[in-house]
Amino acid sequence: MPEPAVLTLRGISKRFGAVQALKDFDLEVHAGEVVALVGDNGAGKSTAVKSIAGVNPPDEGVIEWEGRAVSINRPHDAQNLGIATVYQDLALCDNLDVVGNLFLGRELRRLGVLDEVRMEQRSRELLNTLSIRIPSVRIPVASLSGGQRQTVAIARSLIGDPKVVILDEPTAALGVEQTAEVLDLVERLREHGLGTILISHNMVDVMAVADRIAVMRLGRNNGFFDKRSTTTEEIISAITGATDSAVTRRQARKREEER
Amino acid sequence: MRRDRAPGDSAAQEPAPDAVPAVDSRLLVREEGIRGYLGEFRRKLRSGELGSLPVVVAVIIIWTVFGSLDSTFLSAQNLSDLSQQIVGTGMIAVGIVFVLLLGEIDLSVGSVSGLCAAIFAVLNVLNGMNQWLALLVALVGGAAVGLIQGFFFAKVGVPAFVVTLAGNLAWNGLMLQVLGTSGTVNIPSESIVSKLYSTIFHSPAAAYVTAAVGVGLFLAASLLDARRRRTARVPYRPVAEIVLRTVVIAAIAFVTAYILNQYQGLPLALLIFLIVLVILDFVLRRTTYGRRIFAVGGNIEGARRAGISVPFVRMSVFSICGFMAAVGGIFLAGQIQSASQTSGGGNLLMNVIAAAVIGGTSLFGGRGSVWSALLGALVIGSIQSGMNIMGVSNAVQFMITGSVLLAAVVVDSLSRRSQKAAGRA
Ligand SMILES: Nc1ncnc2c1ncn2[C@@H]1O[C@H](COP(=O)(O)OP(=O)(O)O)[C@@H](O)[C@H]1O
Ligand SMILES: [Mg+2]
Numbered sequence: 001m002p003e004p005a006v007l008t009l010r011g012i013s014k015r016f017g018a019v020q021a022l023k024d025f026d027l028e029v030h031a032g033e034v035v036a037l038v039g040d041n042g043a044g045k046s047t048a049v050k051s052i053a054g055v056n057p058p059d060e061g062v063i064e065w066e067g068r069a070v071s072i073n074r075p076h077d078a079q080n081l082g083i084a085t086v087y088q089d090l091a092l093c094d095n096l097d098v099v100g101n102l103f104l105g106r107e108l109r110r111l112g113v114l115d116e117v118r119m120e121q122r123s124r125e126l127l128n129t130l131s132i133r134i135p136s137v138r139i140p141v142a143s144l145s146g147g148q149r150q151t152v153a154i155a156r157s158l159i160g161d162p163k164v165v166i167l168d169e170p171t172a173a174l175g176v177e178q179t180a181e182v183l184d185l186v187e188r189l190r191e192h193g194l195g196t197i198l199i200s201h202n203m204v205d206v207m208a209v210a211d212r213i214a215v216m217r218l219g220r221n222n223g224f225f226d227k228r229s230t231t232t233e234e235i236i237s238a239i240t241g242a243t244d245s246a247v248t249r250r251q252a253r254k255r256e257e258e259r
Numbered sequence: 260m261r262r263d264r265a266p267g268d269s270a271a272q273e274p275a276p277d278a279v280p281a282v283d284s285r286l287l288v289r290e291e292g293i294r295g296y297l298g299e300f301r302r303k304l305r306s307g308e309l310g311s312l313p314v315v316v317a318v319i320i321i322w323t324v325f326g327s328l329d330s331t332f333l334s335a336q337n338l339s340d341l342s343q344q345i346v347g348t349g350m351i352a353v354g355i356v357f358v359l360l361l362g363e364i365d366l367s368v369g370s371v372s373g374l375c376a377a378i379f380a381v382l383n384v385l386n387g388m389n390q391w392l393a394l395l396v397a398l399v400g401g402a403a404v405g406l407i408q409g410f411f412f413a414k415v416g417v418p419a420f421v422v423t424l425a426g427n428l429a430w431n432g433l434m435l436q437v438l439g440t441s442g443t444v445n446i447p448s449e450s451i452v453s454k455l456y457s458t459i460f461h462s463p464a465a466a467y468v469t470a471a472v473g474v475g476l477f478l479a480a481s482l483l484d485a486r487r488r489r490t491a492r493v494p495y496r497p498v499a500e501i502v503l504r505t506v507v508i509a510a511i512a513f514v515t516a517y518i519l520n521q522y523q524g525l526p527l528a529l530l531i532f533l534i535v536l537v538i539l540d541f542v543l544r545r546t547t548y549g550r551r552i553f554a555v556g557g558n559i560e561g562a563r564r565a566g567i568s569v570p571f572v573r574m575s576v577f578s579i580c581g582f583m584a585a586v587g588g589i590f591l592a593g594q595i596q597s598a599s600q601t602s603g604g605g606n607l608l609m610n611v612i613a614a615a616v617i618g619g620t621s622l623f624g625g626r627g628s629v630w631s632a633l634l635g636a637l638v639i640g641s642i643q644s645g646m647n648i649m650g651v652s653n654a655v656q657f658m659i660t661g662s663v664l665l666a667a668v669v670v671d672s673l674s675r676r677s678q679k680a681a682g683r684a
Contacts, residue, residue: 075564076566087564089560090561091558091560091561091564091565092558092561093553093554093557093558093561093562093625094557094558094625095553095556095557095624095625095626096550096553096554096557100550100553100554101561104550104554104561104562104565104567105562105565105566105567106565106566107547107550109547112546113545113546114545114546114547114550117484117487117488117491117493118491120488120491120493121491121492121493124493138494142678
């Protein structure tokens with residue numbers, strides 16, 4: 001990558017009581033790049049995401065934004081920098097329409113009154129540029145399919161013009177057709193120059209859209225893979241720990257030395 | 260909610276040829292004209308989006324039945340009286356609508372309304388406080404009571420129905436305390452509270468001008484909105500449709516004005532009620548604050564993540580409910596020209612909750628409108644008025660009102676179920 005990373009994590013650690021959820025975790029995200037974050041259940045993927053999103057600030061380590069060290073202590077800090085997060089439970093308001101959900105918490109106003117016209121206009125533009133297919137922007141999101149709801153949630157994260165978007169298991173609950181819709185959208189995020197962190201369990205999805213794959217194991221990095229020069233088997237063995245990467249070898253050695 | 264196509268505005272509908280259309284044209288695009296309306300109507304019925312339809316049907320049935328049983332029911336005098344009688348219940352029901360939108364309930368509004376009436380009566384009549392000041396204290400008192408209950412719900416985390424059930428008893432006790440040994444305080448007919456209820460604008464012009472202003476504002480707002488939408492290239496209501504809607508509203512407004520004028524004219528209480536409804540409807544649908552109430556009622560976690568302060572919304576809504584209970588209590592006191600130990604008791608609580616739910620506001624939160632308070636109060640008021648004319652006993656009236664509430668809740672539950680089945684809840 002010629003340009004510097006938008007978001008860089010260096011040596012992030014996070015401990016919950018007796019659980020070392022993250023240890024010396026590194027990650028880089030560039031503009032126009034999809035980084036898949038994969039790992040077994042409990043590997044620390046969500047914890048990593050929450051430390052970037054300001055939900056659970058890390059205990060140690062450095063977060064750099066466009067080459068400059070920043071501290072992200074609250075969700076607000078992350079949003080202000082330009083980091084948008086779509087959590088696994090989408091947290092959409094079923095009774096509100098698509099426009100209402102897209103602008104929830106940052107409604108456009110005109111003379112103190114909701115500016116429905118401009119919000120609807122911007123919603124349509126946004127959905128159009130992302131080629132998101134929704135029956136109407138004025139129907140309650142309750143009547144949308146799972147995939148459409150996911151795309152609305154992702155579109156909503158883009159309202160504030162973020163530079164990095166984090167998607168936590170966006171396809172976990174979706175069928176084939178709907179998964180395809182969401183993966184299409186992820187590719188469009190890349191086309192629009194956004195950096196995307198995609199958390200997924202599904203190797204097929206990961207190999208379909210990711211540029212780079214960061215494997216986590218037991219709260220640590222267990223290798224970075226370039227999509228073009230790796231295989232699904234290689235990644236799965238890194239996830240399961242069947243083959244230790246150089247990184248884990250080094251870490252294991254350090255631990256030995258510490259004892 | 261606008262689901263209609265913008266005719267003659269292809270750009271809003273069809274994106275640039277190389278882009279994939281964002282709007283899937285198979286769905287929810289309404290045909291134009293009457294046929295479109297009927298189609299949409301059938302779709303809504305099937306998916307359980309009943310809105311105010313059941314209550315409008317209920318009003319028609321109730322009026323037909325009572326009207327055919329006794330011709331005095333549909334007389335100008337009885338309908339005029341009805342328009343005044345529903346105001347007290349309706350005002351309290353508006354507060355209940357706000358609380359129901361959060362998916363909560365307030366069981367204390369009856370007691371709060373009685374308490375606030377007693378506060379006014381004791382301060383003004385017994386202690387000679389300026390009547391406007393006494394009125395202000397009573398209303399602020401209602402808001403404060405609501406805020407206290409909201410605090411225990413939102414900040415302490417006690418379920419709302421428990422807090423307000425406790426409040427129901429406690430505020431009733433406080434009212435008895437305030438009334439003290441006097442028991443009943445009569446409110447003179449020249450008092451502001453009596454006048455709020457009993458004033459009637461006798462000039463026929465008052466009712467007609469009010470109707471004209473209301474219809475005019477609706478038409479102007481609709482046309483302006485359509486024009487802005489058209490310039491912004493988003494779907495808008497065609498002029499023909501706006502005219503049709505305006506005609507329907509004008510018919511209702513002017514027939515009402517005509518009937519009122521056949522008796523004594525436009526009651527001040529009704530006018531105030533309508534103004535309150537218009538203002539609060541605006542607050543709910545057109546302001547950020549209203550949007551937050553719907554959001555909290557729809558998904559608490561979603562609202563929180565969107566940066567909405569859920570405790571603030573909850574406390575303020577309970578405060579609004581307390582305030583509206585006070586307003587309703589004042590009108591009820593003006594109606595009987597007294598505040599007594601029975602104020603706010605009896606089946607008032609049942610009636611206001613019934614009114615809100617019958618009017619079409621869901622018990623499950625997130626769906627409803629303040630106009631339910633008007634429609635629901637009209638149903639409850641009509642049943643009571645009709646049964647009084649027929650000489651039906653209180654015992655039977657209670658049973659019938661209870662059944663009507665149950666029916667409304669059943670409709671709400673069933674419509675929610677079919678909405679779920681149709682993927683709309
Ligand atoms: N808030 C928390 N309190 C205590 N332990 C936690 C908390 N969040 C995560 N953990 C623990 O941290 C580890 C990593 O969890 P998580 O990041 O959710 O994994 P993943 O998302 O990769 O499945 C797990 O062992 C989990 O139990
Ligand atoms: Mg997780």
